Amino acid sequence: MESYVYIALFAPLVSSLFAALFAQKPKVQLVGIATSILIGAALVASVILLLDIEETGKAVSVNLMDWIVVGDLDTKFGFTVDQVTVIMMTVVTLISTVVHVYSNYYMESDKSFNRFFSYLSAFVFSMMILVMSDNFLGLFIGWEGVGVCSWLLIGFWYHKKDETRDVNPSISPSWAANEAFIMNRIADLGMLVGIFLIYWNLGTLKYTEVFAHIGDLSHAMLVGIGIALFIGAMGKSAQFPLHTWLADAMEGPTPVSALIHAATMVTAGVYLVIRANPLYSQIPEVGYGIAVLGTFVAIFAASMALVNRDLKRVIAYSTLSQLGYMFAAAGLGAYWVALFHLAAHAAFKALLFIGAGNVMHAMHDELDMFKMGGLKKVMGWTFLYMGIGSLALSGIYPFAGFFSKDTILEVAFNEHTYGIWFVLWLTAGLTAFYSFRQVFLVFFGDERYHEIGAHPHEAKPYALWAMAPLAIAAVTVGFFKEDFVEFVTKFLPEYEMSEHTEHMVVILTIITTLVALTGIVVAYLKYAKGLKRDLEFEQNNKIYKLLYNQYYIPVIYDRVFAKPYKELSDIAWKEIDMQVVDASVDGIAKFVEKSGDASRKAQNGNLSSYLNWMAAGLVFITVIAAIAVAVQ
Amino acid sequence: MTDLTTQYLILSAILFSIGLAGVLRRKNLLMLFFATEIMLNATNVAFAAISVHLGDLSGQMFALFIIAVAASEVAVGLGLLILIYKKYGTLDLDNLSIMKG
Numbered sequence: 210m211e212s213y214v215y216i217a218l219f220a221p222l223v224s225s226l227f228a229a230l231f232a233q234k235p236k237v238q239l240v241g242i243a244t245s246i247l248i249g250a251a252l253v254a255s256v257i258l259l260l261d262i263e264e265t266g267k268a269v270s271v272n273l274m275d276w277i278v279v280g281d282l283d284t285k286f287g288f289t290v291d292q293v294t295v296i297m298m299t300v301v302t303l304i305s306t307v308v309h310v311y312s313n314y315y316m317e318s319d320k321s322f323n324r325f326f327s328y329l330s331a332f333v334f335s336m337m338i339l340v341m342s343d344n345f346l347g348l349f350i351g352w353e354g355v356g357v358c359s360w361l362l363i364g365f366w367y368h369k370k371d372e373t374r375d376v377n378p379s380i381s382p383s384w385a386a387n388e389a390f391i392m393n394r395i396a397d398l399g400m401l402v403g404i405f406l407i408y409w410n411l412g413t414l415k416y417t418e419v420f421a422h423i424g425d426l427s428h429a430m431l432v433g434i435g436i437a438l439f440i441g442a443m444g445k446s447a448q449f450p451l452h453t454w455l456a457d458a459m460e461g462p463t464p465v466s467a468l469i470h471a472a473t474m475v476t477a478g479v480y481l482v483i484r485a486n487p488l489y490s491q492i493p494e495v496g497y498g499i500a501v502l503g504t505f506v507a508i509f510a511a512s513m514a515l516v517n518r519d520l521k522r523v524i525a526y527s528t529l530s531q532l533g534y535m536f537a538a539a540g541l542g543a544y545w546v547a548l549f550h551l552a553a554h555a556a557f558k559a560l561l562f563i564g565a566g567n568v569m570h571a572m573h574d575e576l577d578m579f580k581m582g583g584l585k586k587v588m589g590w591t592f593l594y595m596g597i598g599s600l601a602l603s604g605i606y607p608f609a610g611f612f613s614k615d616t617i618l619e620v621a622f623n624e625h626t627y628g629i630w631f632v633l634w635l636t637a638g639l640t641a642f643y644s645f646r647q648v649f650l651v652f653f654g655d656e657r658y659h660e661i662g663a664h665p666h667e668a669k670p671y672a673l674w675a676m677a678p679l680a681i682a683a684v685t686v687g688f689f690k691e692d693f694v695e696f697v698t699k700f701l702p703e704y705e706m707s708e709h710t711e712h713m714v715v716i717l718t719i720i721t722t723l724v725a726l727t728g729i730v731v732a733y734l735k736y737a738k739g740l741k742r743d744l745e746f747e748q749n750n751k752i753y754k755l756l757y758n759q760y761y762i763p764v765i766y767d768r769v770f771a772k773p774y775k776e777l778s779d780i781a782w783k784e785i786d787m788q789v790v791d792a793s794v795d796g797i798a799k800f801v802e803k804s805g806d807a808s809r810k811a812q813n814g815n816l817s818s819y820l821n822w823m824a825a826g827l828v829f830i831t832v833i834a835a836i837a838v839a840v841q
Numbered sequence: 842m843t844d845l846t847t848q849y850l851i852l853s854a855i856l857f858s859i860g861l862a863g864v865l866r867r868k869n870l871l872m873l874f875f876a877t878e879i880m881l882n883a884t885n886v887a888f889a890a891i892s893v894h895l896g897d898l899s900g901q902m903f904a905l906f907i908i909a910v911a912a913s914e915v916a917v918g919l920g921l922l923i924l925i926y927k928k929y930g931t932l933d934l935d936n937l938s939i940m941k942g
Contacts, residue, residue, distance in 0.1 A: 814938030816873075820864055 210261055210269045214290055216254040217298055218341060220247045221305075221333035228327035236322035241313040244326045248309045248333060252302035259295045266699055268292075270343060277346075284414055289343035292700035293548060296693075297340040297480060300552050301473050303682070304559045305333045307675050308468040314672035315464050315566050325365060325462065332358035336473050340480060344414040345404045348481070352400065352445065355474045360390040362469060363461040382460040389454035396444020396451055403437030406430065420487040428492070435488055435495040438481060446478030446532050449506050453763050455529055456513075459521040463569055466521060467562035471528045472555035479535040479551050486544045486701060496540045497626075503536025504621075504629045509760075511639040515646075516756045520565050520576045523647050527602060528558055530636060534617050537629060543620040543704040545697045549690065550617060553609035556682035557601035563676050564595035568651055571665035572658060578647060579740060583656035587665045590673045592652045594680050599648050601683040603641035603725045611722075612687035618721055623710040637721055641728030649736035657740065849890035856883035870925070870932040874918055881911045 224247035228240045258269065268291035276286040290298070309329060316325050335358055339351025364386030371381045408414055410430060411422050423431070442448070447455035458470045469475070482489060482499065489496050510529035517523050531554045539547035571588060572581060585592045601608035604615060614637060621630035658665060667673075706714075747753055758764070811822065856879055863876025885904040892900025926932055 812941060814941040815934060816870075816937065817865075817868060817934045824861065824865055 210258065211271045213254040213257050213261075214269055214271050214288060214341070217251045217258065217302065218288065218334070218337050220251040220254070221330045221337060223247055225327050225330035225334055228323055228330060231323040232327055234323060235320065236317075238313075240323045240326050241309075241316075244330050245306065245309040245313065248302065248330065249306045251333070251337070252299070252306045255295065255298040255302045258290055259299050262290065262292060262295050263696055268294075268700075281412060282408075284344060284346050286347065287343040287415070288341040288347070289416075290341060292697045293480075293483060294340050296548060296552060296697060298337065300555045301333065301336050301340065303678065304468055304472040304555055305329075305336075307559065307679055308464045308563070310675040311467075311563055311566070311672050312462075312464040314669050314675075315570065316462065319462075321365070325362075328358055328361045328365070329465070329468070332362065332469060332474070336477075339477055343416055345407060345416070345419070346414050348484075349400065349404060352441070352477065353397070355469070355477065356390060356393045356397070356445075359393075359458070359469050359474055360386045362465040363389055363458045365462055365465065366460075380457055380460065385454070385457040385460040389458050392451050392454040393444045396441050399437045399439075399444075400441025403434050403441060406434045406437060410434075416484065420485075423487055423491065431488065431492050432495055435485075435492045438485060438488075439495070439499060442478030442481045443502075444478070445481075446475050446536070447529055448478070448502060448532065448536065449509060450762075452506065452510070452529055453759070453766060456522050456525045456759070457763075459519070459525050463521065463562060463566035466525070467559045467566070470525065471558040471562050475528060475532060476535070476551045476555065479532065479539060479547055482536070482539045483544045483548055483701065486539075489539070490542065490702065493542070496542060498540070500537045500540030500621075500626070500629055503533040503538075503540055504632045505533070506530065507533030507537065507636045508632050508639070509533075511636045511643065512756055513759050514643040515639060516753055518577050518579050520568060520578050520581075520647065520651065521562070522576075523578075523643060524558070524561050524565060527561075527640060527643065528554075530640060531558070531602070534614060534633065534636075537633060538617045538620055541620050541624050541626065541629075542702070543617070544701045545694060545704060546613070546616045546620055548697060548701070549693055550613035552693075553601070553613040553683075553686045556679050556686060557598045557609055560594055560676060560679040560683055561598035561602065563679070564591050564598060567591040567668040567672070568595075568665075570668060572663050575658075575661060575663060578650040579742070580657050580661050581651045582654040582658065582740065583652070584658070584665055585652040588652070588667050590667060592648075594673075594676050595648060595652070597680050597683050599644035602644050603729060604637055604721065605641075605725060605729075606722065607684070607687060609683050609686040612690050615718055615721055616690075619706060619710060619714060619717055620704065622713065622717060623706050634721060634724060638724035638728040641725040642732050643728075645729045645732035646736055649732055650740065653737045654739040843894065846890050846894040850887060853883045853887035853890065856880075856886065859883075868934050870922055870934060870937070873934075874915065874922070878911060878915070881907055 224244040227247070228244050231237045231240050262268065268289050270287065270289040273286040273288065275283075277284045309326070312325065312329065316322050319325065332355060335351050335354025337351070339348055339355060342348045342351060364383045367383045367386070369381050369383070371383050404414065407419055410426055411419055413419060426434075444451050455470060455475065459466055461470070489499075507530045510526045510533065514523045514526035514530065517526065531550070535547045535550050535554070538544075538550060567588065568581070568584065568591060569576065571584065571591075575581070597608065601610040604610040618630060618633055618637070621627075621633055710717075747757075755761070811818075860876045860878075860880030860883060863879065864873055867873055867876060885907055888900040888904040888907075892898060892904075922932065925937070929937060931937070
């Protein structure tokens, strides 16, 4: 089995390096095919591992080599594949394979085709390290690796003009890439502090050893570690207040959004909380805080998605919102529920994004949904896929989202946190509304795209085929819930609903479905028959403007953090760097140059004067020596 | 220190000063050589005097070495001087300043 672990881990690396060989060259179709096959091999290896672990119930561990052996610190490059890891691996490699194949279509006319595949595979490799590592240090390496790849891929079209938010509301890729990276760095500091605290107190970073002794620590220390690690998770998973980068990350190519900013990387934070469940089980108050924050983000992001007109941003906000759901579940102690929602969400959210990619291609990169409409006729398959994705996202039976989201709501109810339950319930309605607002705006109603002169066309057949596994997953994953629970609870703590909740399940399910259906019906009534814009409402309604401008948070961040920081940097540059640091360095150089210039004249080529100088020097040294002797 | 040794040392100092003055003031390269020889011999006198004073033969041996070295130095130096004179037609130091910084 160990060789499969290596295949799953290193096939993406080989793939990335292979593509990198052609990075500077014009498009080589072989690169796209070879990388897809290699990532596919990682998928096959992951599935084999999944089946094996299901059969034996034992984790597969490998030790690659000693990594850091300094004094007491002894960290190995070790990987372990247990139930949680193998689920993550399967999800990551499945979405990656689909996205790689799809990218052959999406990036077919991009001049940096080869470079794109190199980055994409490098991302998969980093993500595999993140999920497979058996210690916190390896996790952190993968954590940073996905951050770098995310930066590379968001800024993939770095040549687009760099404009700040004041100039252009749809900002430039390089700006967005930097924003994402810097936001993540802020959070990574928290993560590092958490890792340091663990090492400081326990002297090891290996999961098994850490979690075996976690109970020995004082409660305050556990709370500290839990909060520090969660700050790291907040950055990667774009939780409030570090959420703004995710929507801006949509400037990257759409397959990137599907893979990184919907299905895999952003779920790393959730994975961390699930992985550290023995820690968070000890500190339920922090877990409750996580759940409350997740719930807040769920409705907060959903509210922004209600009014946004940008196709990809709506899906980005819904990703944020669903991440909130996952944190709510994980925070309340239902770790397997969070993992289940993570897996199901990965499938249907990647499907939605890839569908959005098809629409973008058809609309010549136009993203404003108000300029689309009626695409159902020309893009039947894409409509079907996005319809499935939206139904799954809205939580309609029998799609995947129904099972996972409903379980989260049941958990919230079971924990007697009715506030959380209510907000999540409301969010479910909003989710259904904005998902179908999007579907109806894009695929139904009048054909507004004629106004911008677009000639939409359906994607190529192999791109549509590539989406099929995701669609199948989005439809069927829910039916494997029982198997899933049995599989992962061998590793994760079980979560039992109380009898009271068991009685209520049917009623809860019905009212949740009702609110989702209401959302869909409202969206249908408002948008399906064509777009009737109320310009006065859009311009004057305060709530609409608040939501449309993302609660003005990007602007506030800009004013409160970015601008003062820039001014401070200006001062540091002009006053401190130029006046003090640069000036002193320049001064030394100038002094040497000037004194050299002055003493150069002494070297006049006349032996006689040299001898005079020599004699003078001799006298000088003798005098000094004499004085020194006299003083002694 | 006996009177005689002191007198020899004074003689040595006077000779050294004369040589040093010659080195500093003379402009002719040949004269510079002479001045250097005077300085060397001033040290020889001092060596010999102190050697006798201390009853140690090392000083006198050293003086002999210096005489041998000075002889070979003059042999090489004079050869060079002849070549310089042939090349530039002068031995005046003020006219021989060809290596300027």
